[in-house]
Amino acid sequence: MCPSSxxxxxxxxxxxxxxxxxxxxDRxxxxxxxxHAMVIAVPTRVVGPDGDTAATQQDVIFSNFTPPDGVELMLMNNINCSAVAEYHYGAAQGRHTFAFMQVGVKIGLGLMLHGQIVQGVNGAAGEISHITFPFAPGIEPVRGGLERYIGTDxxxxxxxxxxxxxxxxxxGNTYDLVRLASEGNRMALALVESHAAxxxxxxATCVSVIDPGLVVLGGGYGASPLLQPKVEEVVKRLAFGPSPITPITLVATTTSSRGMPRLRMA
Structure with missing residues (x-):
């Protein structure tokens, strides 16, 4: 089950x-x-029982329900769930190491390394919204500034x-923008291409750190095939080694749900 972000x-x-x-x-x-088990995907970082759950506030979800007795419960970041789905059913089948990047109102990264999702000590692996940004002489970086710049709002x-x-x-929205770009509207194409860059x-920053070999682009906006050529061009120019870019092959609204059962089976 995957509550909306x-x-x-x-x-x-x-x-x-x-x-x-x-x-x-009820169903x-x-x-x-x-x-036997429940897997709940949440749009926040998640830590294990020994982590700082007060900082993540992940236990707040239990304020409105109590898990049934004898039922194993797993919390997982929704982007990690999507990465698992693409690994088993989608664009990353056969690739044991890859990155899944979601671009929508928010941004995030799921990293699969040798067939295992990387969560990090603080559950913050892949929280690319906190990459230092902006980064230039005379400019002070702002916490979460990258997400506020790259996000669709x-x-x-x-x-x-x-x-x-x-x-x-x-x-009026990104769907209209992408539609106009696909129809050949020059202004829409220029804006989409600039954002894709x-x-x-x-x-390219992520590739320079984790060298995943493949990046799957997802999210309500990021999954648009219009982004791929410019994204791939910039990554090739800035990063070491080949890291092909491919849009997700699963329906964007169901990727988390497809991945959750696989997490339970792992």
Whole structure:
């Protein structure tokens, strides 16, 4: 079960988790046997029982429901779940080491290393939203600044600021922007390509650190095939070694759900 990342704050996610658990339990049938485990994907970092759960606030989700007795419970970051899904069913099949990058309102990275998801000591592996940014003489980096620049909210703010009347109707969201670009609108194409170059620079940074050999691009915006050529061009120019870029092959809204059962089986 995967609560939406659109909920506001941890309390909102807690309510979504409680609702999802109740719906899942209502759908069970007697012939299925007893429930053995639950995997809950959350859009935050997750630590193990010995980690600082107060800092992640991950235990807040239990404020609205109590796991059934005798049922194993696993919390996992939703992007890591998506990476697992692409590993078993999608674009990364046959690749035991790769990176899955999500680009939407938020950004994040799931890293598969030798067939195992890397979570890090503090559950923060792949939290690329906190890569130092901006980074230039006389400019002080801002915590989380990269996500606020690369995320689609900031992209659409730039679109609104730069869109000339001569380019036609202003796109209201990224779906409109991508549609216009695919139809050949020059302004839309220029804005998508510029943003793809920024995404490529971020991926090049990640490739320079983890050398994954393959990067799968996902997310509501990141999965657009229009991004791939420019992203790949920038990564090739800035990073060492070949790291092909490919869009996800699974439906973006279901990748987390597809990966969760595999986490339980691992």
């Amino acid at each position: 659109d909920d506001v704050g941890h309390e909102g996610r807690a309510r979504r988790v409680a609702k999802a658990v109740a719906e899942a339990l 069970t049938e007697e012939g299925w046997g007893r429930l 900031a992209l659409m703010a730039r679109v609104q600021a730069q869109w000339p009347a001569s380019a036609g109707q202003l796109p 920024d995404i490529g620079a971020v991926i």
